[in-house]
Amino acid sequence: MSTATDGYYIPHEAKWPIVGSIGLFVTFMGLGSWLNGSGVGEITFYAGLAIMVFMLFGWFATVIKESQSGAYNGQVDTSFRMCMSWFIFSEVMFFGAFFGALFYARQFSGPWLGGEGAGGADVTNAVLWSGYNYVWPTDGPANVGGGFQPMGWFGLPLINTLLLLTSGFTCTVAHHAIKDGDQKKMVRWLGATVALGFIFVACQAFEYYEAYAHLGLKMSSGIYGSTFFMLTGFHGFHVCMGAVMLFVVMLRGMKGHFTAENHFAFEAAAWYWHFVDVVWLGLFVFVYLF
Amino acid sequence: MSQVDTSHDAHHGDHDHHGPAPGLMRWITTTNHKDIGTLYLWFSLIMFFIGGGMALIIRAELWAPGIQIVDPMFFNSMTTMHALVMIFGVVMPAFVGLANWMIPMMLGAPDMALPRLNNWSFWIMPFAFTILLSTLFMDSGGPAGGWTMYPPLVLQMGDSFAFVVFAIHFMGISSVMGSINIVATIFNMRAPGMTLMQMPMFVWTWLITAFLLIATIPVFAGAVTMLLTDRFFETSFFSAAGGGDPVMYQHIFWFFGHPEVYILILPAFGIISHIIPTFSRKPLFGYDSMVYATASIAFLSFIVWAHHMFTTGMPLAAELFFMFSTMMISVPTGVKVFNWVSTMWRGSMTFETPMLFAIGFVVMFTIGGLSGLMLAITPADIQYHDTYFVVAHFHYVLVPGAIYSLMAACYFWIPKWTGNMYDEKLGKMHFWISTIFVNVLFFPMHFVGLAGMPRRIPDYSLQFADWNMIATIGAFGFGFSQLMFVYIIFKCIKGGEKATGEVWEGARGLEWTVASPAPYHTFEESPTITPNTVTR
Numbered sequence: 027m028s029t030a031t032d033g034y035y036i037p038h039e040a041k042w043p044i045v046g047s048i049g050l051f052v053t054f055m056g057l058g059s060w061l062n063g064s065g066v067g068e069i070t071f072y073a074g075l076a077i078m079v080f081m082l083f084g085w086f087a088t089v090i091k092e093s094q095s096g097a098y099n100g101q102v103d104t105s106f107r108m109c110m111s112w113f114i115f116s117e118v119m120f121f122g123a124f125f126g127a128l129f130y131a132r133q134f135s136g137p138w139l140g141g142e143g144a145g146g147a148d149v150t151n152a153v154l155w156s157g158y159n160y161v162w163p164t165d166g167p168a169n170v171g172g173g174f175q176p177m178g179w180f181g182l183p184l185i186n187t188l189l190l191l192t193s194g195f196t197c198t199v200a201h202h203a204i205k206d207g208d209q210k211k212m213v214r215w216l217g218a219t220v221a222l223g224f225i226f227v228a229c230q231a232f233e234y235y236e237a238y239a240h241l242g243l244k245m246s247s248g249i250y251g252s253t254f255f256m257l258t259g260f261h262g263f264h265v266c267m268g269a270v271m272l273f274v275v276m277l278r279g280m281k282g283h284f285t286a287e288n289h290f291a292f293e294a295a296a297w298y299w300h301f302v303d304v305v306w307l308g309l310f311v312f313v314y315l316f
Numbered sequence: 317m318s319q320v321d322t323s324h325d326a327h328h329g330d331h332d333h334h335g336p337a338p339g340l341m342r343w344i345t346t347t348n349h350k351d352i353g354t355l356y357l358w359f360s361l362i363m364f365f366i367g368g369g370m371a372l373i374i375r376a377e378l379w380a381p382g383i384q385i386v387d388p389m390f391f392n393s394m395t396t397m398h399a400l401v402m403i404f405g406v407v408m409p410a411f412v413g414l415a416n417w418m419i420p421m422m423l424g425a426p427d428m429a430l431p432r433l434n435n436w437s438f439w440i441m442p443f444a445f446t447i448l449l450s451t452l453f454m455d456s457g458g459p460a461g462g463w464t465m466y467p468p469l470v471l472q473m474g475d476s477f478a479f480v481v482f483a484i485h486f487m488g489i490s491s492v493m494g495s496i497n498i499v500a501t502i503f504n505m506r507a508p509g510m511t512l513m514q515m516p517m518f519v520w521t522w523l524i525t526a527f528l529l530i531a532t533i534p535v536f537a538g539a540v541t542m543l544l545t546d547r548f549f550e551t552s553f554f555s556a557a558g559g560g561d562p563v564m565y566q567h568i569f570w571f572f573g574h575p576e577v578y579i580l581i582l583p584a585f586g587i588i589s590h591i592i593p594t595f596s597r598k599p600l601f602g603y604d605s606m607v608y609a610t611a612s613i614a615f616l617s618f619i620v621w622a623h624h625m626f627t628t629g630m631p632l633a634a635e636l637f638f639m640f641s642t643m644m645i646s647v648p649t650g651v652k653v654f655n656w657v658s659t660m661w662r663g664s665m666t667f668e669t670p671m672l673f674a675i676g677f678v679v680m681f682t683i684g685g686l687s688g689l690m691l692a693i694t695p696a697d698i699q700y701h702d703t704y705f706v707v708a709h710f711h712y713v714l715v716p717g718a719i720y721s722l723m724a725a726c727y728f729w730i731p732k733w734t735g736n737m738y739d740e741k742l743g744k745m746h747f748w749i750s751t752i753f754v755n756v757l758f759f760p761m762h763f764v765g766l767a768g769m770p771r772r773i774p775d776y777s778l779q780f781a782d783w784n785m786i787a788t789i790g791a792f793g794f795g796f797s798q799l800m801f802v803y804i805i806f807k808c809i810k811g812g813e814k815a816t817g818e819v820w821e822g823a824r825g826l827e828w829t830v831a832s833p834a835p836y837h838t839f840e841e842s843p844t845i846t847p848n849t850v851t852r
């Protein structure tokens with residue numbers, strides 16, 4: 027049911043949000059108990075995730091149906107665009123926290139632990155860890171995690187960079203295709219983008235395997251391991267989300283949902299993809315290269 | 317919802333006046349900004365009494381030196397939970413509730429930009445707080461390391477730790493979604509012709525607050541996520557042995573934390589900028605400078621965070637930078653206070669309850685601002701830090717500051733919400749009783765703080781006894797006088813003198829052009845705004 031108000035579509039009786047809240051509640055309660063070592067926690071967590079997936083399906087199906095039926099005018103479209111842009115901005119800030127941690131550890135706390143800096147910073151070194159010499163990458167003065175080799179930039183990470191850059195390119199080709207109204211071409215290039223995305227994730231998984239199996243590089247490898255896995259891990263998770271979004275857009279393209287003028291879903295997913303791309307470049311430079 | 321009808325104009329004319337769904341489902345599935353605003357406000361009122369109860373437990377224990385009533389661990393979880401509940405469960409949701417109710421009406425919009433998302437933003441809150449409050453019933457007790465959750469102390473918490481972190485993630489999702497919705501509404505839903513500089517101050521302050529929320533809540537989420545991995549996945553972000561640094565947590569936390577305190581006060585500035593002009597019967601003095609001052613405060617709030625960390629051992633250059641940047645914030649804040657006072661200057665003022673609360677706000681918030689300025693001076697703060705002086709500072713800005721603005725807003729707008737005037741005599745009584753007790757409660761904290769009484773400790777030495785006893789009297793007086801507020805609200809909902817559409821003689825803005833109570837749907841057809849329309 028809907029009310030037309032100057033053409034701005036206002037939905038009534040939303041049933042999905044409460045499902046989403048219950049889903050998140052079950053997920054968080056489950057994960058919390060799981061972390062605390064309770065057996066039911068794990069099952070509860072997965073049940074919560076299932077509810078979330080169900081909710082997302084239902085919610086997006088409703089929105090897609092409304093969009094296809096032409097309920098949304100240009101103003102509604104603008105609301106969606108703003109929503110997506112600000113959401114991406116919030117994600118930028120989320121990554122900012124972890125990049126901030128990386129810079130802080132490398133620029134400040136690391137050198138201080140190594141005895142640099144005046145006014146008391148050097149005391150920690152003298153009293154607790156005299157003889158500790160700070161060089162990045164480090165697992166700290168206590169060598170927690172038992173020694174590791176850092177991940178070089180040349181092999182897989184470089185390949186991954188090329189993969190993601192290429193996927194940015196294919197995504198843009200797909201965008202031009204839909205702008206010309208060529209949905210078939212869009213689907214083809216999107217398919218390539220999604221494939222590149224999943225290859226990236228596979229490479230990343232292999233890289234993690236290498237790290238654990240051969241380099242001794244683990245989450246517990248001090249601040250280097252912490253920042254490495256936190257940044258690449260959250261990034262990889264975002265790649266998965268972005269790829270799923272693009273995949274859904276691709277399926278919708280196969281069903282002929284888009285026109286040259288009306289393809290916001292594509293654009294939202296594409297913006298997200300480029301955001302993930304840019305984050306990777308930051309990672310490549312600051313986590314791998316330098 | 318599953319049925320989409322694009323031809324509603326043709327044969328669904330009746331849906332243009334779609335009323336609420338019947339029964340409980342109305343509240344669960346509603347997408348109406350007024351319903352959702354109401355839900356937020358009730359939620360926050362309930363949490364206000366839960367958080368208030370915790371405060372009274374704290375004050376009861378501090379009635380006299382020694383440990384009398386509660387276990388020290390429980391005392392600490394009371395201070396922690398009191399802060400989390402009041403900040404995230406009371407002040408923030410109440411402002412979002414007011415934004416929901418008022419912003420679409422002030423802008424001449426039919427509803428919020430994304431009504432379904434709006435519903436979700438609210439319906440997360442009760443679940444998030446169920447998780448948070450449930451930690452009090454766990455074997456390990458609730459979180460007791462302070463609302464700032466500094467490691468390594470917080471990592472030693474029991475089973476409740478993970479749940480607190482997730483409760484914060486959960487609330488964060490709600491805040492970010494709510495803020496995105498508000499930004500989209502303000503940018504995209506203004507009535508045709510309304511320029512940004514025609515927007516009322518409440519809308520402006522919320523726009524900037526929403527920006528602060530979207531920018532900082534994810535950083536907070538990142539910080540607590542690192543706590544989580546430090547605790548459960550052996551990372552070393554905040555452990556020096558692994559090359560990390562516990563102080564790093566404080567930097568990341570306060571990068572969120574200081575903008576957060578402005579999140580708690582900017583919408584209050586907006587509310588006060590409506591009430592003072594109304595009861596002075598003059599337009600707001602210096603509207604433009606108000607907008608720019610708000611924006612400067614928001615910008616500055618990103619570069620002052622380490623004034624919470626003067627004693628952690630930062631390099632001297634950082635101490636100086638953060639001292640001066642903090643002091644700089646008093647300039648735009650001063651502009652605001654000046655503008656409010658100038659608005660009253662030669663106005664034909666009357667002193668209805670909202671105005672009393674607004675004037676109380678200006679006076680007492682300024683006291684809090686001045687003690688903030690004292691705390692901003694690094695060498696002084698090295699003495700004051702973690703004493704009751706800090707507690708006095710932030711309670712002056714938050715209780716007779718943010719909470720008073722909320723009270724003022726409720727009295728100011730409740731005739732628009734319910735169609736009835738509240739009981740003016742009781743309202744004034746509520747103001748005077750609250751104002752006396754709030755000062756009895758918080759003013760002595762300055763004295764014990766300067767004399768060296770530490771915060772977050774259930775016991776204290778004998779010389780602080782007298783002032784603590786007085787503060788506790790103030791606390792119970794203030795707490796119980798808030799029951800009056802509840803009574804006044806119920807009475808107003810039940811009935812009372814009928815309010816006109818304009819409600820207040822000097823009221824300005826689109827929200828006063830609709831009937832009282834505001835119909836379920838307002839501005840279904842956008843009003844046209846010209847440069848001469850009075851919108852603020």
Ligand code: HEM
Nearest residue numbers: 577580581623624685688689691692697701702706710713
């Ligand atoms: C005039 C502007 C202000 C200045 C210069 C200022 C300065 C400060 C300083 C330096 C501290 C740290 C004290 C310490 O821990 O040693 C502090 C603490 C605090 N301020 Fe302000 N402040 C101002 C306004 C506000 C406002 C408007 C709010 C909220 C509405 C606020 C809320 C707080 C809170 C909650 C704390 C304590 C946080 C904690 O440690 O738990 N302040 N302020």
Ligand SMILES: [Cu+2]
Nearest residue numbers: 574577623624
């Ligand atoms: Cu601050």
